[in-house]
Amino acid sequence: MILASVYFIYRFTVIMRQIILDTETTGLRAAGGDRLIEFAGLEMIDRRLTGNSLHLYIHPERDIEEEAIAIHGISLDFLAEKKAPVFAEAGKQIADFIKDAELIIHNAPFDVGFLNMEFARMGLPATETIAGGIIDTLKMAKTRYPGQKNSLDALCTRLSIDRSRRIFHGALIDCELLSEVYLALTRSQFSLVDGLAENNQTQTATLHNRQPLPHPLIIQAAGDAELHQHEAYLNALGEPCLWRQSANRKEADA
Structure with a gap:
């Protein structure tokens, strides 16, 4: 437990680039021919969103299942209106955006599975090789709330996060909500790091603001005896x- 805490403090005292990531797809089977149709990533540094983001609609070069459209609201006609590129034209941009960053994903195996399938089609390395690490917030939530519903909607309700703007499961809005969920799930862990930083600042301020003694110190030298x-x-x-x-x-x- 002590070693884990020390590692956690060391890891997050160093500024780390993180990407809150989500995707939407034509269906549920990356290995069964389904394709990625939306990618969203929000950059976070030192637990603050930087405003740097990447949001792309992608043409899947195949039909989109009706059940999937009912969830995310993205149709082929919508993608045609957006003049969405195919993944072969957008994949390098996505890989460059997530390079060396720690990815924060809800149900990471699903999104990583689709990204890996698409990257493999282009001859690019797997997500695990491109990125600097992956955090699965679904796994975190299951540890924190065992036996309870831990969908993004359920977590927003449990953690008092406003999701009124979420009409469809769009990748961009889901990233915005996931960033708040992640910060809420890890707030207690980071309070230790924040407390150490605050103590250091207080000690530094005390040294700088120390007042001179009202009387000079008297130095008494030793006598011959x-x-x-x-x-x-x-x-x-x-x-x-x-x-x-x-x-x-x-x-x-x-």
């Missing part, structure tokens, strides 16, 4: 006396 007693005490300790070794070293250095 005290010096004689001190020498007698050192003589009794013998030649290996550390005090004398240290004094001789200083004289030699001088």
